[in-house]
Amino acid sequence: MTKNQKTPLRGNAILASGMIGLVAGIDNLGNGLAIAALLFSGPLASGLGLGVGVVLLSAAILALLVGLRSTQPNTVALVQETGVAVLASTVAAMAADTPDAPDAVRVATALAILGTSTLVTGALFWLVGRLRLGTLVRFFPYPVVAGFLAGSGWLLVEGGLTMLTGEHAPLANLGSLANPPTLAKLAPAALLAALLVVVLRRNAPPFALPAVLVGAALAFHAALAVLGITPDQARAWEWLPTVSGAGAVSLPWPTEIVATADWSRVLAAAPAILSVAVLGLVGLLLNSSGIELANGHDIDANAELRVTGSANLIAGLFGGPSGFVGLGMTLLAGRLGAADRWAGIATAAVIGLGLFFAGWLVANTPVFLTAGLILFLGIELLLEWAVASRKRLPRGDWLIVLAVLVAIAVVGFIEGLALGLAVSLAMFVYTYARLPVIRSSTTGHALRSRVDRSPAAMHHLTEAGGAIEILQLQGYLFFGTAEQIVHHVRRRLSDAGAPPLRFLIVDFAHIKGMDSAAASGFTRIRNLTATAGVRLLLSGLPPKVAAALALTELDLESDPALARVIDIDHALEHCENGLLATAPLPPPDGALIRHLEEALGPHARLADAVAALDELRLMPETVLIQAGETASDVFIIGRGRVKVQTTRPDGQRLRLRTMTGGAVVGEIALLLGQRRIADVVVDEPSVIYRLTAATLARLEREDAELAFVFHRLLSTTLAEKLTRATLVIEQAHR
Known part of the structure; x- marks a missing residue:
């Protein structure tokens, strides 16, 4: 019976893994086409086939290797568009700055920038994980991270508009967006982005995104058929992409990239490459934290960094973009019941299968669809990190998010990074400096x-x-x-x-x-x-x-x-x-009667009180009171000095108090009938007077007035000590 029960459960897990693989695979295919179109547009359009190939290959490698080795069995790794958004502007700037370079050189340089970024990201992941420093990255200022992500959304929006207009900075020339040819592409792209925002923000089912994309593509081709517009005419109007080699998708050899690329341009892109690596590091740890919170168990962040770093190192060799665990897809895998490693394997299989059809998909996917998807991704990041973050962050932190976003939009990504870090550091110093030291x-x-x-x-x-x-x-x-x-x-x-x-x-x-x-x-x-x-x-x-x-x-x-x-x-x-x-005090002559007058004021029986005491002349290191013994007397210091001390378990002596002429020692234990809790040792040659319990008891029976004098001395001493202790407690709680 037990065996029969396990079989359907196993079958359900495989079915769930297949479902998440299909959803994640189709999602990766759509994103891969959009990312490739973003990177390889305008002057780099001839490299679109190569771009699609490396993006999908990188997605398959990440999904497979991370899925096989992650500490979270049902992990689904994805190519992350935030880093691509940063690199897209860098690649576009490189292409615009090298108008006379051959297309092959510019395409290879773009792949080299992309691949080098992934290699650096992988190396950073692996090194941080190897040194077990994963938790330290979580101290990266959260408002700066949010600002980076919002800025990445802006760059994606700008990149989507670039795909539609062919201009490097379309928002600098808003008039170009109103041109009829551009408007014919912009309007459906904007409508698609808006539709995706509305649909996916209403707890849509997993297949909502692929369904909308497929539906939009079918509607487009149906409209062409109804209107009698041929695919060639649609390409001439730039409604469909023009891809060399009939839209064939291919994969470059790493040696070809190394031999053909302009490495001086790759070196110039180093700031963007490093910022992508750091942003990826923070993104991976944020996603891992989200999975920990949702699943209720810890994830070894350092192990995840090493696994994901190795996968990125392999993907980077082929010029592919970087990626890491996808928070939404991994949580979806858990909700569907995929609890083993087949989720990542199935995702990689669907992406790999899609490579065989990618050429046909590239040639027949409308430009507005890929641009609209990029616009949607950018708008989502802006809504999440620039708008919704207002409810999660204090006003000061939220203003840092906006400052980083504005700096990225107006000046550049690296400048926004520097501004965010500088403002966060300044606010930290200002806030910390106001803490009471x-x-x-x-x-x-x-x-x-x-x-x-x-x-x-x-x-x-x-x-x-x-x-x-x-x-x-x-x-x-x-x-x-x-x-x-x-x-x-x-x-x-x-x-x-x-x-x-x-x-x-x-x-x-x-x-x-x-x-x-x-x-x-x-x-x-x-x-x-x-x-x-x-x-x-x-x-x-x-x-x-x-x-x-x-x-x-x-x-x-x-x-x-x-x-x-x-x-x-x-x-x-x-x-x-x-x-x-420098005080106008009488010299310490050691006369006990003087100390009693200072404590009690004039009294006719003070001389009798002194006579009732035993006088002790003691040398240094003499033990006056020993911890643990039963209290049977109280001492009044006439002249000299004693120290109250205790012994720690390690044998070290700790001074508790020091007492000089006029001080009363041991009165609490005597009055309460307790054992001594500390040692009292003579610190310098001293004259000390002792009142025994037997003497005090005799005086209480035979001379009540003199006994009252001693009781008044003891109570006055206790009151003074209590007052000082109260002041210390009040001071400690201020």
């Missing part, structure tokens, strides 16, 4: 170091903290964002309403990098602060940023006007020490 701006009043000092010292720092300005930076610094910092410093120095500035801390802990222009901006900041008598401290410098600053005139090691500090905490400690050095 200053993460926070505060003063020493709100942000303190992790040094707990005496109440008098803390009070002074609260009063004088405005003399310290702290700038915490973020992101990447370049010439646009660095100016924000210079402007902020200049404004702060000139602010007469703020306290006189003595220290400026610039913290780089959240900076990812810096360019040379931004580095030179800090030389200006150093000069501004030095002139104002302000000491500049640079904290948290990453190695790359420090190296960039070292290449400027800044001397990070010996300049008396600035200092390099390990982090913002040490920078704040440096500034606070500077403020306290």
Whole structure:
């Protein structure tokens, strides 16, 4: 039963592949004729047979090789008209500039330009895929890509009109379009393009495009029969193409192209060739992204680039145009049920079969039909990327699309490319320069170091903290964002309403990098602060940023006007020490009673409080508190300095706080009955007083007033620490 169920499913898959092959093959045949007619018209009309041959051969190679090796089994690859639109204007300009050259040379040169473009495109695809850089191309500015595609649509429209008028720039001479002979071809071509736009924008079935084209061709020949117009007369009126060799389609040998082409003209077309390669690279990745989104699974973009690059390299040897996966046809293959590689094989088979009939098709396909199809393709690109993109893009990005389109239409494709990239770069710099590079701006009043000092010292720092300005930076610094910092410093120095500035801390802990222009901006900041008598401290410098600053005139090691500090905490400690050095504070004589008066104010029992404490005289590196032990006492520093630290899993010690004379240590764990969470180690010779839990409990029973003094000291200390922690949290969320 299972076997019987698999057979019809397999048959359905083959039928679906045949259907998509027929649809895609006929579509390729129609597009191939139109593309060849676009490239080989006017002075190059004698090469139309060769043009049709190379275009269809290239389409067959792409469909077969990509279909066989793509990571998406039902991929259908197509010749892409956007690149052809760029090359058509280049080829037409070459033909117009070489009126005296033999037809064979001009045709071979056109094929050489086309083939070289495909070879360069294939090599670029393969190299980017080989280096696994496919995802990087997606950073190409989207408005510029949209502008290129809209510009390609304009070039296709212009190319379609060229096919009808025989003039290289028909829109420069609008009067030529009103000539009766031209109008007789233009009117049906325009009507056909409009009909295709209307039909294919109404969710038409897959066979709609081939049906309209075949119907238009049959209607044309039926009209000739009814009116009694012979094919020769229609050719004389340029309603049917005049093809040498009775419209025979042939394929050139690569050696013939190499030997006959004017390679100086091919070299002159290098800018257009490179732009086609880049546009193709972006187009392939955009289509792959669309297939990923529609199918719900990832596609290996780098593998697709290598496969498509190899196929283009082979197609380019025969002078054919470039191509890659077709988004619409591949999605259609999935909807029809074609889930294997037969979709691409069937498409290649239909195109290959069409080669045998291409000569007859070329000779009997009306000019208005191929021109109308080119006009339709161009109008579709314009509608999609110049009109519909307005709803998808912000106004600024959409204006870039229009600017690129206008530049391509008025000046040229390469100039439009340059303009789009320049405008996108300028807008990026402008937008990025407006992003706030200053993460926070505060003063020493709100942000303190992790040094707990005496109440008098803390009070002074609260009063004088405005003399310290702290700038915490973020992101990447370049010439646009660095100016924000210079402007902020200049404004702060000139602010007469703020306290006189003595220290400026610039913290780089959240900076990812810096360019040379931004580095030179800090030389200006150093000069501004030095002139104002302000000491500049640079904290948290990453190695790359420090190296960039070292290449400027800044001397990070010996300049008396600035200092390099390990982090913002040490920078704040440096500034606070500077403020306290000139503060009118009593000398730190180590008298504990003085510290208690500063914290609690005058009280009759302060001397009794000191007498109730144990005095400890400790040397550096003595462990006062050890992490993990049960809290049974609290310490008050009379004189000296201790550090609170923790040990990381890798064994490195991290300083959490530093405490000096007057600070209280360990009160939280004692009051809550918790274990110690950090080590406290003596940092310099110190006199420290200890209040044990047993002493405090005894005082609560025997001397409530004295116990109240200690509880008030502990609660005041906790309140101050909570206030400082709240300020830090508020500052972090600004």
